[in-house]
Amino acid sequence: MGVFSKSPWILHYDASSCNGCDIEVLACLTPLYDVERFGIVNTGNPKHADILLITGAVNEQNLPVVRTLYDQMPSPKAVVAIGACALSGGIFQDCYNVHRGVDSAIPVDVYVPGCAARPEAIIDGVVQALGVLEEKAAAPAGRGEGGKAVAA
């Protein structure tokens, strides 16, 4: 276990989702699932965050916000896209105002499917992101942004 897996800090952002996946992300933090027992802390500050959890298909107005948040996070960082609409646009794919998923805006490391994604799947995605962080930390400087790991 490397340095990140002890206490990864996460940042959650809703990039035009329906809220379904967002409340499931929050549910992960509360007593039944309680990821805080693993040292995972939800922070509101991108400069404190290691992992970006992002839901929603990303609309026109959110695109710059998503990019800014990503740029503000210190390296190494991992991005977890949560829910069908973050993966591909999902049910909103044909809407006129959305991009097709988070990876049209920023590099995504882990994809968590589901509409809504279940808390168990989200936790699994975060655990996979820890592996990605370790890899990136070990990689030579300037490499290792935007991996291809896919959560089942």
Next chain:
Amino acid sequence: MGTRTVVPFGPQHPVLPEPIHLDLVLEDEKVVEAIPSIGFVHRGLEKLAEKKEFGEMVYVAERICGICSFIHSAAYCQAVEGLMKVEVPPRAQYLRVAWAEMSRVHSHLLWLGLFADSFGFESLFMHSWRLRERLLDVVEATTGGRVIFGSCKVGGVRRDVDAETGRRALQTLAVLEAECREITGVFEKDSTVRRRTVGVGLLSGKDAWSLGAVGPTLRASGVSSDSRSLGGSAYGALDWQPVVETAGDCHARAMVRARELYQSFSLIRQALEKMPAGPVETRVSGSPSGECIVRLEQPRGEVIHYVKGNGTRHLERYRVRTPTFANVPALVHMLAGYQLVDVPVIVLSIDPCISCTER
């Protein structure tokens, strides 16, 4: 008079689960004006009605918002049923009431937690969400989903609840109801909660009415208005009264929602017990034409779904007026005059749902 400062609030902010942006114009610590700007969650769902058939649109309607998901799908279905003159079987009407009330309990517990978090009462937040998981177990047992129920369809509901499942659901809910008394007691009496909420964000009944507020925001200011009293679905056959508080502050708004929990428990019980036997859906054939408006009471207030059909499989126009949209003028009015530290509490007190509002 101090100099004026503009403090941006959002779109990404720790107390906001959803992105909205407010420009807060301050004089020292006092809020003089709040200017909202929105559009971070606009997807263009209404336009999708032109691409999806009216039966498929139920899935889209449900995803207008993941918190009041079921009631959106029920309102859409009722509107289309109105166009097509479909008689929904009584059993389905009762099941719709039961699920709508479950989604109200889930939404109110979620809100009570977020509200506690907005004034830093973290353990109360955790307790509310712990209880909410029990309700979600019941939802999962009866519909198969957790936050997206997926159980409503044009003509009825997608699945039945058998006697055994219903009995177990009622048992779990009885335990949950007893546990809820503990946390609602804290909201009512605890001095920390009262100090942050009593007298904060005052809204008089007259202002609430003239600014067009709806739902708990309106009822907390002493106006008894609840679109469930129109008697849609099976509400007319059940025994209940709108919950009204008179103080018009953030505490009253919390108490309306806390007391509505018990109202919903009672409605779920009545619906599951009185539910007549029979089919749960009617076959629907043909294509919708004409216009129909449906008003339903969501956890956040009255929602209006409007549909217009032109005799094809696709609706010509689909329009939704959501409760948060109606409550924003009241919110902007409430914020003026309070301190910057009270802003999160007041914003949360209308239970804003941006995802509904912007669609």
